[in-house]
Amino acid sequence: xxxxxxxxxxxxxxxxxxxxxxxxxxxxxxxxxxxxxxxxxxxxxxxxxxxxxxxxxxxxxxxxxxxxxxxxxxxxxxxxxxxxxxxxxxxxxxxxxxxxxxxxxxxxxxxxxxxxxxxxxxxxxxxxxxxxxxxxxxxxxxxxxxxxxxxxxxxxxxxxxxxxxxxxxxxxxxxxxxxxxxxxxxxxxxxxxxxxxxxxxxxxxxxxxxxxxxxxxxxxxxxxxxxxxxxxxxxxxxxxxxxxxxxxxxxxxxxxxxxxxxxxxxxxxxxxxxxxxx
Numbered sequence: 001x002x003x004x005x006x007x008x009x010x011x012x013x014x015x016x017x018x019x020x021x022x023x024x025x026x027x028x029x030x031x032x033x034x035x036x037x038x039x040x041x042x043x044x045x046x047x048x049x050x051x052x053x054x055x056x057x058x059x060x061x062x063x064x065x066x067x068x069x070x071x072x073x074x075x076x077x078x079x080x081x082x083x084x085x086x087x088x089x090x091x092x093x094x095x096x097x098x099x100x101x102x103x104x105x106x107x108x109x110x111x112x113x114x115x116x117x118x119x120x121x122x123x124x125x126x127x128x129x130x131x132x133x134x135x136x137x138x139x140x141x142x143x144x145x146x147x148x149x150x151x152x153x154x155x156x157x158x159x160x161x162x163x164x165x166x167x168x169x170x171x172x173x174x175x176x177x178x179x180x181x182x183x184x185x186x187x188x189x190x191x192x193x194x195x196x197x198x199x200x201x202x203x204x205x206x207x208x209x210x211x212x213x214x215x216x217x218x219x220x221x222x223x224x225x226x227x228x229x230x231x232x233x234x235x236x237x238x239x240x241x242x243x244x245x246x247x248x249x250x251x252x253x254x255x256x257x258x259x260x261x262x263x264x265x266x267x268x269x270x271x272x273x274x275x276x277x278x
Contacts, residue, residue, distance in 0.1 A: 017084070017145070019055075020084060021053040021055040022053070024038075024059075027067075027073065028053075028071070033070065033071075035050055042062070042070065048063070058084075058148070060149070060152065061078065061081060064080070064081040065078050084146070095238055096219075097150065099238075100117070101153055102221060103160045103220060104161070104221055105161045105219070105220035106161070106162045106163070106164075106217065106220075107163050107164075107217065107218040107220075108165070108215075108216075109167075109216055110166045111215045112167070112169045112173060113170055113175065113215075114184060114188070115166075115215070117150055117153075118187070118188060118191060120180075120183050120184050120187045122176055122179075122183055122184075123180055124148060125141075125144050125176070126175045126176030126180055128140045128147075154194075162196065163198045163199075163256075164198070165201075165252070165256060166199065168203045168204050171185065171272045178276040185272060189269055192265075192269075198262050199265055200262055201268050202259040206258045209255070210255060214231050215230070215231040216231065218252060225245070228245045228248045230248070
């Protein structure tokens with residue numbers, strides 16, 4: 001059906017997602033492959049292919065690799081997607097995202113906002129919009145798409161184990177307004193029901209036990225040392241040195257000790273969720 005369209009000017013694409021989509025469409029048409037055929041080859045619907053080609057959604061790694069197989073492009077589209085992701089993350093954060101994909105275990109402590117891996121699209125949009133008030137909506141949407149795509153690690157056949165400790169402030173801060181917060185807490189409860197995921201809430205009453213700590217994440221691996229990523233005013237940093245990693249692990253154990261147990265934490269999240277109901 002789309003092959004009957006008039007010739008297109010592929011140079012009109014302005015954003016990275018639009019550019020990726022235009023390249024997929026250009027090669028697909030050059031190979032005389034229909035959207036439905038490409039969808040079958042990559043494991044997606046014709047509608048999904050159409051949305052990728054129009055730059056409306058962030059393509060998955062599976063789709064990009066599927067395009068390379070279908071087109072015989074030897075990793076071209078997988079590489080393009082990786083560069084898009086890195087471009088939508090701060091330079092110092094891109095190495096962390098690469099490691100997060102390989103981690104066998106993730107330990108995260110969130111202070112005033114829910115850690116990125118657990119954010120809903122609406123919550124992430126509110127965070128990025130507040131942090132980049134002068135950027136265009138296209139730029140913000142690209143950052144959101146890159147963040148949401150990180151969730152794919154949780155959808156793998158063998159996902160990493162995830163343990164997240166959230167300060168109560170994460171649940172109380174009205175990020176994006178009541179409806180956005182309601183959706184975010186609903187999503188946290190959905191995640192808590194999945195195997196391999198544990199959530200704990202550390203309440204305000206814990207006092208200095210959590211107040212002295214900055215947000216940080218520990219990534220563990222089957223065949224390499226644990227890595228620490230800690231937030232700071234410059235946007236965060238990776239640390240592989242044994243001593244700081246060991247200290248962070250000790251701090252994390254203390255945070256878990258001061259937090260409510262997982263079952264009580266889930267009940268607490270449900271209670272706070274009700275406060276956002278009109």
